[in-house]
Amino acid sequence: MAGVIAAAMLLLALLIGSMMIGSTTITPGTVWDALFNPSANIDHFAIRDFRLPRTFVGLSVGIALGLSGALIQALTRNSLADPGILGVHAGASFAVTVAVGMLGVRGIESYMWFAFAGALLVTLMVLALGSTRQGQSPVVMVLAGVCIGAVLGGFREALQLGNPDAFDAMRSWNAGSILGRPLDVLWPILPFFAAGIILAFAVSGPLNAMALGDDLAQSHGVKLTRARVLSVIAITLLAGGATAIAGPIGFVGLMVPHVARWIVGPDQRWIFAYSALLAPSLLLASDILGRVVMRPGEMPVGIITAFVGAPVLIALARRRRVSGL
């Protein structure tokens, strides 16, 4: 319990930090005034119009990324699973590119459906390709995800090549960023996030049982198909929604559940709880870092998370004792 409180404090500190730190540093007192006692002060504008939405978007997208990662790792029993690596983000971003670039869809309440559909399709494809008769193979699943991601990325580039305007509009979105997303972009997705979060915690118990193996889980009264379908729906809502808002942001969903597992052990309910607290912390910390490293310019948060996350992935691979494939 102390751990949860510590994680919550960390998140709170980063939420405040995200309000304070940027091209100009704003004191905590001014942040407080801007939120609860606003005036025509320029710092108050900066906070209310830019940093508050950005922080709130970071918080929600972070929770969604962390939970979708924890879910996909639990569902596939694969410690290398991540919505980015398995191509789910690529599916969502390909679908959004088609919608925005080719079909002329505007407004997130329209193109979010494409993101959900893309995420769902890729999740199902990866699960199908990654399952062999002996059960799911982590390596095959990862390869299938990478492959699907590469094909969809290629299609996306092809679409963009034929359409310079779409290329221009999509290239910043494709980097993965929580910058310049007004709250209007977030509201339509929030109900889906809420549903995804509730579903995630609802299936955490059955997923615990499924970690022991399908047969044992069934004998404990777990309805396997229902648990799997609900997990896939939750992954779709969370990963698809996060991509629709922020573009593909990788590795948050990979790293955070691992950290959570180090803290609390194998109980999925606690892993999910910690992931929901630590993932937004990681995302906000990366975002703050992205504002600081290249002042006065900014580095999109998706690039920071890749540079933080990829070494973690490599360390995991080097640590793990696996003989051959």
Add this chain to the structure above:
Amino acid sequence: MTDGRIVSPRRMPLGHSRVLGRFDGRTALVCAVVTVVITILAVLALMTGSYQLAPGQVISALAGGETGIVHEIVVEWRLPRVVAAVVFGAALGVSGAIFQSMLRNPLADPGLIGFSDGSYTGALVVLLFIDGTYLQLAGGALLGGVGTAVLVYLIAFRRGIQGFRLIVVGIGVSAMLASTNTWLILKADLDQAMSASAWNAGSLNGISWEQVLGGGVSIVLLLAVALMLSRPMRQMELGDDVAMSHGVRVGQIRLGLILVGVALTATVTAASGPIAFISLVAPQIGRRLARTAGITLPPAAFVGALLCLSADYVAQHVAPNPLPVGIITVMLGGGYLGWLLFTEARRRL
């Protein structure tokens, strides 16, 4: 051993020798048929264009019997592109076959160990910061791709190389490079970014004899090395322990295979930009046509050549406006995945 005869491990076949012999016959037949198809398609490609030619004109131009415009069109303009498609396709097919055999997985290709993202990074740096010539672009791509592959190999090396670790390290390093590429594209102005993206799609447009010959010679040499490594490669498919007990020096052979596989793809990438997914698809089609148990190199080479040539033909002449060949091969990759899904689903029913 008592009679003093030592069976050389290198001579030990994978299965029963008669079985292998039958496979070899089938493989030879497949390669011959594919060659005929390639020849027909090549003549067709030499005929087609804004200036249409008859088959007779093409053949006599190739034999040196034509002068003037027909000779110019066939030998100077269209032939280098056709030769490039065939040679590059073969290189890509073999490169993919090496990686799929080594990692024992039908979804592996050199891109997995970071080659494609690394070469794009190299090309982007040349395009955006040096504003380099074509040759510098090729050099940058080569340096980036090979450098990345070496880096991935070194990071994954820990008392030997394991396929699993190689794949995961490759994914990690690729992810960092891919986000660097996204960042570079984001910083560039739209024209530069578009032209970089077009390079990354892979195209045989405007390829000249110098490029074809330069790439072709090194590809032929590399293919010869690959053929030499193919027997220990097949033995390693049975597992490192089995291969070692047959006298294969697993570590060295694996390093050699990675080097050859990457060098083949690197040569193609330097000349034409990355042509995606041929390395993924060709070995699998080749294997199924030849009905071999594992991946073998010759069918992969011939099928790769055929795929690349037909993809380029489609990109040039069938598509409503000429496209980079890489875009057609991406669709090939998509089709392959779809097919894989379909057969997986059917197998489980």
